[in-house]
Amino acid sequence: MSAPLEIRPYRPSDREGLYEVCVRTGDNGADAAALYPDPRILPDIFVGPYLALEPELAFVLAESEGAGRPVGYILGTADTAAFVARYRARWLPGVADRYPGDGARERELRHPEWMLWPEAAGHPAHLHIDLLPEAQGRGHGRQLMRTYLDALAAAGVGAVHLSMGEANHAARAFYDRLGFTELARRGGGVLMGRATADGQTVTPKSVAMPTRPEA
Numbered sequence: 170m171s172a173p174l175e176i177r178p179y180r181p182s183d184r185e186g187l188y189e190v191c192v193r194t195g196d197n198g199a200d201a202a203a204l205y206p207d208p209r210i211l212p213d214i215f216v217g218p219y220l221a222l223e224p225e226l227a228f229v230l231a232e233s234e235g236a237g238r239p240v241g242y243i244l245g246t247a248d249t250a251a252f253v254a255r256y257r258a259r260w261l262p263g264v265a266d267r268y269p270g271d272g273a274r275e276r277e278l279r280h281p282e283w284m285l286w287p288e289a290a291g292h293p294a295h296l297h298i299d300l301l302p303e304a305q306g307r308g309h310g311r312q313l314m315r316t317y318l319d320a321l322a323a324a325g326v327g328a329v330h331l332s333m334g335e336a337n338h339a340a341r342a343f344y345d346r347l348g349f350t351e352l353a354r355r356g357g358g359v360l361m362g363r364a365t366a367d368g369q370t371v372t373p374k375s376v377a378m379p380t381r382p383e384a
Contacts, residue, residue, distance in 0.1 A: 171356065172231055172232045172233075172234060173231065173232070173234065174231065174232060174233060174240065174304060174307075174309060175230075175231060175232075175233040175235045175340065176228055176229070176230055176231075176312055176313060176316055177228070177229055177231060177238070178225075178227070178228060178229070179220060179224050179227035179228065179229050179242075179244070180268055182334060183229050183231070183239050183242075184217075184220055185231065185239060186210065186229075186231075186239035187212070187227075187239055187244075188212040188216055188217070189218050189238065189239075189240050190209045190213055190239060190241060190242060190300075190301055191211050191212040191216045191299060192209070192211055192212060192300050193210070193301060194299040194300070194301065195211040195215075197334050197336050197337040197340075198337060198339060198340065200289055205272075205274065206229065206270070207267070209267075210267075210268050210274050210275070211261060211274070213267070213268075213278065214274065214277055214278050215297050216242070216297070216351055217260070217264070218252075218256050218260040219244040219245060219246065219297070220244065221259070221260055221350050222246070222249070222252065222255050222256065222259060222260060223244075223245070223246050223252065224356065225320075226246065226317070226320060226321075227242065227243075227244035228242065228243050228244070228313060228316050228317060228351060229241070229242050229334075230242065230300060230304055230309050230313055232352065240274075240300065240303060240304040241298075241299060241300035241301060241304045241309060241313065242297075242298070242299060242300045242311070242313070243296060243297070243298040243316070243317045243371070244297055244311040245251055245294060245295050245296035245297060245317070245329070246294060246295060246318075246322060247293065247294045247321060247324055247326045248293050248326075249284055249285065249289065249293055249294065249295050249330075250293070251283060252284070253281045253282060253284055256281045261278070261279065261281070264278065265278065265279055268320055282340065286330070286332070286352070286353060286360050287354075288352045288353035289314070289326060289330040289352060289353075289360060290330055291362075292328040292330035292352070292362040292363075293326060293329075294321050294326045294329040294330070294365070295330050296312065296317055296329055296331050296332075297331070298310065298317075300313075303364060310343060311346075311347065314347055317329075318365045318366075318368060319365075321365045322365040322366050325359065325367060326365055327364060327366075328362060328363065328364050328365060329362065329363065330352065330360060330361065330362035331344070331349070331360075331361055331362075332342070332358050332359065332361075333358065333359050333361065333382050334357060334359070335354070335357050335359055336357075341359070344361050347363070348363045348367070349361040349362060349363045350362065350363065352379065
């Protein structure tokens with residue numbers, strides 16, 4: 170029988186567990202541990218900065234018994250442009266020296282401007298969501314998304330976006346079911362967005378923003 174699970178706000182003691190979830194799902198939903206000399210580069214890009222800079226928007230799917238092991242999460246930022254500035258000033262100096270290489274992930278780590286898609290100008294918030302395979306297919310992803318969207322709406326944020334790999338067909342089907350629509354494609358990535366409130370629409374904006382560095 171599967172362990173009962175609960176959704177709760179992030180706790181500092183969850184950090185390593187969330188790093189593990191990120192690595193174990195980092196290859197389009199599959200385990201990415203063997204893909205990088207140091208696989209912690211993935212959570213140092215996609216998890217750590219959010220826990221450090223905006224922990225109030227981090228929610229954990231965890232076992233409700235025992236030590237409460239994390240098996241999933243949703244996290245992000247209410248304002249992507251402001252987050253990129255804080256990432257560069259407050260997060261990057263502490264992690265850049267850990268990854269001296271010049272691969273695509275190292276460039277992502279050092280150049281957070283890749284998060285700034287001009288097509289997302291009308292969707293200021295963004296998110297990352299990952300669940301271990303054992304926690305999937307049970308409605309928990311939908312519940313995590315609802316928790317996050319409600320938190321954004323309560324903070325006065327009207328729309329959110331996410332980016333995903335074109336090859337992650339299971340994730341695309343999940344986001345389609347949750348009301349996300351495609352906004353743009355670039356370099357093997359898909360940008361998707363939706364309003365934080367159900368039944369709302371978002372008017373696209375045309376705003377000049379920095380371009381993403383080439384991978």
